[in-house]
Amino acid sequence: MTSSPADMAFALLREGRAVEAQELIVRELQAVEARQGRGGAAWTSLQCDLGNVLINSGQPGRAVECFRAACAGPPPADPAEHKDYLTYRLNLGLALQAAGQPAEAEAELRRGAEERLAFYGREHAGYAFGLEPLADVLLANGDPGQARQVADEALANFWNNGHERTASALALRAEIMSAEGVPGGLFQGIEQLPDELVEQTALTVLDRAGRGDPRALWPVVTDLVAALEARLGPDHQATLNALSMLANLGRDAGDPAGRVAAIRRVMTSYERQGRLEDALMAAQGLAMAYGDAGDEAAALRTYADALALAERVDRPELTSQILRNWGLALSEAKRPAEAEPRLADAVTQARRGADPEMLGRALIALGLFLQHQERLTEAMSVTREGLALMDPAHPDAVMGSSHLGAMERGQGCGCGDLGGAVAEAFRQFVIGQLPRDLLLDFSVEIVDGDFKLNVELRREPTEGELEQLDRIIQTAHAEFRRRLSART
Structure with missing residues (x-):
């Protein structure tokens, strides 16, 4: 089976090759435009593909332009193309939200939900697909009351249709209820779902927790842990993943004791199950948690215990990781010998x-x-x-x-002098993606917290090369902000 350009682009993204992913879709788009002109089903579909690649490489502002182009014309008469059009409009609203334009996102998602209601009818799951992101943006815009009404309607729709999106709607509603000040019982109904939807609910909560305010999401994940433990048991992977996220939130929400307690529960479960490699990673996290909490002695004891466990596992990479972090902790403790x-x-x-x-x-x-x-x-x-x-x-x-x-x-x-090193890494990323004979000089500085570029060309570029240079530089901005902010 032949892979589509979108499939190949996302395969490149998964390998960290964001520039190549974009260039692949751009080439396809230019070829379609040369044959058929702008507009038409193939052209708008590729605009949507490019927008999705840009969203997933941290460039929502550029993605907005693609989705606007994809849904710029009137709704198509053909029902299948009309469904695609509604998807493009939904993606536009999501991209506007990601690009930090909440008012525009809300207006676009409201319009999209109305168009979905007219096309699908109130009872169809296709309508609820427009309600769920609208509820999300209403929550982000500080209106949990209205968000709750919309989320309740979306959840009831998906539930009545037996749709798998029940899971994500339940997760969103729980977050909205927490924002309203509901003290517990945020996952009402989860006990009635099949295991696969319970697990999907957990995955959705954890994904949202990884992108949101740790203090606001702490009670949501705490309630999720309790619901999963009751429904799936303390050793189920979904429960353990939720506990791990609770530990991460504890770090950022300023609850070191809660973080330590969560990691201990995870480590104990892995040891009970005989999953020594997983227990080893949890032990390393526990040592770091003690260190962040200022309990230097407990941190160093935990590293020693982790090394003993690593020797039982006998995977050199993991043993190296434990030794490196233990050595760094000892260095910070002023024990260089x-x-x-x-x-x-x-x-x-x-x-x-x-x-x-x-x-x-x-x-x-x-x-x-x-x-x-x-x-x-x-x-x-x-x-x-x-x-x-x-x-x-x-x-x-x-x-x-x-x-x-x-x-x-x-x-x-x-x-x-981290700024100079970051600037040089940025420079190397860009020049490695361009024709060798194009650039005479390309220098990068960090000024007032942003990249300042100086570009000198060796020859007159083609229009396509200028567009490529612009795409690569914008991708570099997004890529370096994402990669350098990632925790390791």
Whole structure:
């Protein structure tokens, strides 16, 4: 079976190749436009595909332009094309919300819901597809009362139709109820759902929790854990995933005790089930939680316990990770004589494994430690080796690059020059995507928290090359903001 351009583009996105994904769809779009002109089912479908690629690569503003183009004309007379048109209009509303235009998003989603009502009728699930995102944007716009009314209607519609979107509507309603101040019982009805929809409800809540306000979502996930434990049991993966998210929220919501308690429950369950690798990762998270809570002694004890467990698991990459983080914790605790052998062992274990990134991270951690010990020759050699193995936009690589640059210039440790390293990683990302003979010079600085670019061309570019350059630079902006803000 031949893959569609959209399928191939999303495969590229999953590999982290956002520029190539966009260029693939752009080429298809240009070919269709050359044959048939703008408009028409194939052209609008590709505009929607491009918009979806842009949304998923962190560029909602550009996606808005694509979805506007896709639904610019009147609704098609053909029913199948009309359904696609309604999808494009829904996507436009979602993109406006993602682009930080809440009033425009609400207006567009209201219009889309009205058009869906006229096309499908009130009882059809196609109408509820327009209600659910409208409820979401009403919540985001600070109107939980009206959001609750719309969410209730969407949930009742999906429920009555036996539709799988019951799960996402139930998750959204729970968040809205929490915003209204409802003290508990946020997942009423979940006990009546089949297991697969219970699990899907949990996945939706966790996805939303990963993007929202930790303090606001803490009670939602707390209630979810209780509902899942009652419905699926304490050792079910959905319950454990919810507890892990509760731990993440505890970190950001300022509840260190709640975070520690959640991780302990996860680790105990994995040990009870004999899932030692998972228990090992939970133990590492517990050590970090103790460290963030200021309990240095408990953190270091937990790393020691985790290493003993890692030796039972006998996976070099995991052992390296434990040793690296233990060594960093010892260094922060001003115990360098104990830190160095752990960091060196982390490199040794990573060399036994087959993960270049893990080896790169271990080398960079050791290199920075050696720099802070003023052993600069060793530090530069180790750090260079680590950087050669890493994606330049990885946070560890950016940190390593800034320190290496400082060492090479004979300056201080380099902790304060992260901006220069980020700018250089941005520059390398862009020039690696363009024809080699196009750029004479391309420099990047960070000024007032944003990228300032200077582009000098070697020759007169074609219109297509200028458009490509613009797309790549906009993608680089989005990609670096996303990748450098990601937790590792």
